[in-house]
Amino acid sequence: AAMSDKVVPIDSFAADIFGFSEYLQSLLDQELLNFIARHALSSKLADAVHYVLFPGGKRIRPLCLATLLVDCGGNVVSAVPAALSLELLHNASLIHDDLPALDNDELRRGRATCHKVFGEATAILAGDCMVSLANMALVDSTVSPALSLELSAWHSRAYFSLCDGQQLDLDGAASQEALLELHARKTGALFGASLASAALILQFSDEVVKQFAALGQDLGIYFQLVDDALDQFGSDSQRGRAGSSDSRNDKQTLFRNHSEYDAGEIVNGRRSSLYSAVGQLEKHVQRSFTLFRGVLDSLDRRLEDCLPQVLDKAI
Incomplete structure (x- = not known):
């Protein structure tokens, strides 16, 4: 089936990030199904790919791309090829991350991991x-060759960085600086590529593309810190897996290496700089990131659920 070219007006969502997220998830699920169906795979491999992709997680990287794109006046459907690429890369990394040679996780999103x-x-x-x-999601799409090449370059560099970050994780980064660098590579790079993709689709200048990417990297670091807090303090239902994966694998996190108070201070510092960067970029492109701020709010709520004393309500 051909991708819909229907433009969904921003007014239909207003500031409703939940409605937008549900719409985007439905759109991406259908486009992913169509895309996978167009590429013949042997049955077992096709089953494994389908198992990992459906039902998906929060689709937060495509959500970040799409919210910023729409906030800046773009058509959400134009985000689909890049969104598919990002979601495929992210889920590929999860399959490998869960393997016995790496994290040896048996549960992901509340059910058995792919290798199990x-x-x-x-x-x-x-x-x-x-x-x-x-990569095929970009190459085989209706995206112009020039834009496809730029998107592919950003996504490839991000996945390269993610792999490098995974090695840092295996090596056992321990200091605050090393942990933040690990997060910048393993998680931040793909978030950076997500926001850079929005800027590229919007045909913003190279300078603004880099600013979007930097904001995405900051967001990725904050996202990982929230995830670490959930792993340390959240319930199994909040984690989507049994017990603390970080503790079981003896991984160092800010919440294991620092007191709860000190870790909270670090998280609040990252959060403050993130919101400050959002405000500066809104002024620079003369747009209000209404839906994108909804994504940030949802992250704050996840953190508040497991560690309410960390959040500084003054922001």
């Missing part, structure tokens, strides 16, 4: 396959 269902060999192949599919 399909075996390690097929899980590895599924992850590799999805990295290729991510």
Whole structure:
């Protein structure tokens, strides 16, 4: 089926990030199904890819891309090829991250991980396959060759950085500086590519593309800190897995290496700088990031659920 070219007006969502998120998830699910169906895979590999992608997680990287795009006057449907690419890369990294050789996780999003269902060999192949599919999502789309090349370059660099960050994770980063650098690479790079993608689709200048990418990296670091807080203090239902994966694998996090108060101070500092950067970029492009701020609010609520004393309500 061809991708819909229907323009969904921003007014239909106003500041309703939940309504927008549901709409985007439905759109992406359908486009992912269509895209995977167009590329013939052997049945077991196709089953593994489908298992990982559906039902998906929060689709937060595509959500960040789409909210900023719409906030800046773009058509949400124009985000779809880049959104598919980002979601495929992210899920490929999760398959590999969960393997016994890395995090050895048996649960992801509340159910058995890919390698527990399909075996390690097929899980590895599924992850590799999805990295290729991510690039094909851009190349095989209606995106102009020039834009496709730029998006592919950003996404490839981000995945390269993610792999480098995973190695830092395996090496056991311990200091605050090392942990933040790890987060910048392993999580921040793909968020940076998500926001850079929005700026590229909007045909913003190279300077603004880099500013969007920097904002995305800051967001990725904050997202990872929230995730670490959930892992340390959240319930199994909040985590979507049994027990603390970081504790089980003896991984260092800010919340394991610092007192709760000191870790809270660090998180608040990152959060303050993130909101400040959002405000500066809004002024620079003369747009209000209404929907995007809704994404930030949802992250704040996740943090508040497991560690309410961390949030500084003054922001």
